Structures are given as C-alpha cells and as structure tokens.
Amino acid sequence: MNGEPLRLGAFGVGRMGQVHLEHLIALHQRGEIELVAMGDRFGPTLSSAAGLLNELGGPDLARIARFDDPDAMAATARLNGVIVASRTEDHARDSLAFIRLGVPVLVEKPIANTIAEAAEFCGRVAECPNRLVQVGFQRHFDAAALVALDWLSSGRIGTLQQSHHVLQDKNPTPVGYQSCGITADMAIHLVFEAMSVRGFELPCAVQALRFNAPHYDDRAGEGANVVHTFCTWADGTVAHLWGSRINSAGYDNGFKLIGTKGRIDVGEFVGDFGAITARLWSGFGDQRGRQIDEAQFPMTRPSARHPDFYARYAAAYAAEISAFIDGLRRNAPFDLGPDLGWKTLLVANLAEASSRSGGRRFDLTQTDGSTIATAADAAAYVGAVSSQV
C-alpha cells in the first residue's frame, strides 16, 4: 500500500459500532490509519456517531464522509477495509456490499441470523475478488484467555476433560436492539470460547434449556433470559455454557478448564471494575489444589457512554482491530475467517432450537453419517433436522 496509511471506515455505528469507532479515531490520531467514512442506515444512530467524532476527533474527523447505504459507501469511499457492526440481520448484506468490491471486512458476531443466510454469505464471499473476512470474536485477542490457552496447550492441566463458561449481562438488551435469540446473540461468545479450547472443532452433540426468570424487561423479545447449553466433543470432553441477561451484581464472565492434572480459572466478576485474573491450580495428594501460576490484567476505565461490556473487553476490541489492520497490510487471511462464523452460529442456533424444544439433543452428523465440513453442509443438516434453526 505504498506506505500510505490505510483508509478505513465503519458501517453500523450503534452501541458496538461506536466502541470500534472510538478505537479507529485513536488510530487515526496516532497516524496509523486514515478514518475516512462512516455509515448507518438509521439516521439517529448516524447523528449520535457524528457527535462522538466531534467530541473525540474534533472538527477534522467530524467532517468525514457519511453514508446511509453500504453500497454507496463501498463505491465511493475508496476504502482499504471496513468494520461492519450493523444489526445482525444486516451483517451479510452490508458486508457483501464491500466484499464484492474487494474491500475486506471485519464483521461483528454472529455473521448472520440463520445458518441458511450464513451459508449463502460464505458462498458469495468465495466468489468475490478479495475474500478477506474477519469475524468479530474479541475473546480471541483477550490477554487472560490467551494465557489460559497457553497453559492448556503446554499440558499444565494435563488433558482437558470439561469446561464451564459464564456470561451474564448486567442489564437487559438496549431499546431497539435486534437479537436472533439469547443463545445466538450472546451465548455464542461462550460457544466460541468452548470451541477455542478444542482447536475450533465442532462438538458432536448439542442440547440446551432456557428459562425466563422474573423482574426482567425483555425488550428484544427473546422469550428467555437464562440459557444453559451442553456440548460434547468426539474426544468425550464436555462444556457447560451458562448465558444470562440478569445479574444485578455486574457484568460477569469467566471460564474454568478442568483437566486430568489441574484447573484453570479465568475471570468471574462482582462489581463493575477490577483486575482480570487467570489462575492455574494443580497438584496431587496433600499438594492437591495448589495455585501454581497467576496472571493479572487491568480492565479499561469506562465512561458513562460506554456499554456494560466495555471495561472487560476494550483492550481485546482494540487488539482485534489491530489484527485486522495487520492482515490488511499483509493481504493475509485472518485467524477468524468466515468458517468460524458459520461453525459458531451452527452450534449456537442448534442450542437455541434445542432450548425451545425442551432440551432436544442434536447430534452433529449428516443423515448419511458424514461430518459437517462446510457451511453448505451445515445448511443441509439444519434443513434436515429442523425448520426452526
């Protein structure tokens, strides 16, 4: 790219899009990129994002090109890359507006509402001139999770047997938020986490139960605010994923990995701010349960305009954008490509369907006994097992 700063933009600048925009503004101010355009099809959101540009970026950035249509933005903004954080139902079409013109995209999770949409998206991406797509799972760039993965892969807890993953929102979803179901919208992060400690292999079975606990304002019409999902893998390991939208004690997340020789604990929080810890326990006999290692990472101080999840994950969101930019500079495939998008969505949507049918178990093999290897296989599988997924 001739040493010129990359020209970046953002389409979909609501709650999550403005977190990304803030990081893009900081990169622009450091001269690492040029933030040249932003867009949103909902006028009030675009105005609010313009206010953020004015507040943080000053008059220079407040004047960048604005669009209410992704096709127009893709055609005229001369972008080297774009972050798409529109509504989940718009991710595929908004991303394709850019990808079809060769502009790489960092698209928020989940990549689509349904597996059929995800399969269509993956098929279209494969036909486009530049196939670079990064899916926004910030946990991949989280320092505490990376330490845990390192301890696991270096055998410090022996062989993995089970894992437990928690994500509890402090507040209900915002007004106007579009959700494809509690599992696919939020517990998909837990699906990602559980798959990340198993080499991103698909589980062989998925089942879930959902509940609607009282004193909750279900603004997104999800019909449930607590979901428990169980996944098992071909090696026999088990994951329990606990997602909820109700936790008055603060935004909480964490995971435990239990192996034949020890245990790793990451996160789990009370309150709004504190250290993020990763702890490693091991030992046998009278040495059992000794803590043998620990790492600590700071949260990022939020302000009133930041969403609940900002303090815990702001550094990881910044790191995911840096990885995107690095991939753009090298014109290299991203770690988290569209394959991971459909795989996580498949598991999350099966869990959603299972939870809506009293815990039905889905075994992830095709009707002819073969494994699910592509997004098209996943769509065929879902078509065969259920009309609700």
Ligand SMILES: NC(=O)c1ccc[n+]([C@@H]2O[C@H](COP(=O)([O-])OP(=O)(O)OC[C@H]3O[C@@H](n4cnc5c(N)ncnc54)[C@H](O)[C@@H]3O)[C@@H](O)[C@H]2O)c1
């Ligand atoms: N990676 C993460 O941790 C994380 C966190 C939150 C959201 N997300 C994802 O980011 C995407 C955007 O989520 P968000 O929290 O920014 O949602 P949001 O509702 O704030 O904004 C998303 C889009 O919806 C539009 N919108 C909002 N209200 C609208 C209305 N009343 N009518 C029409 N359009 C409206 C906004 O303009 C914006 O384009 C989603 O796909 C979500 O799953 C990811």
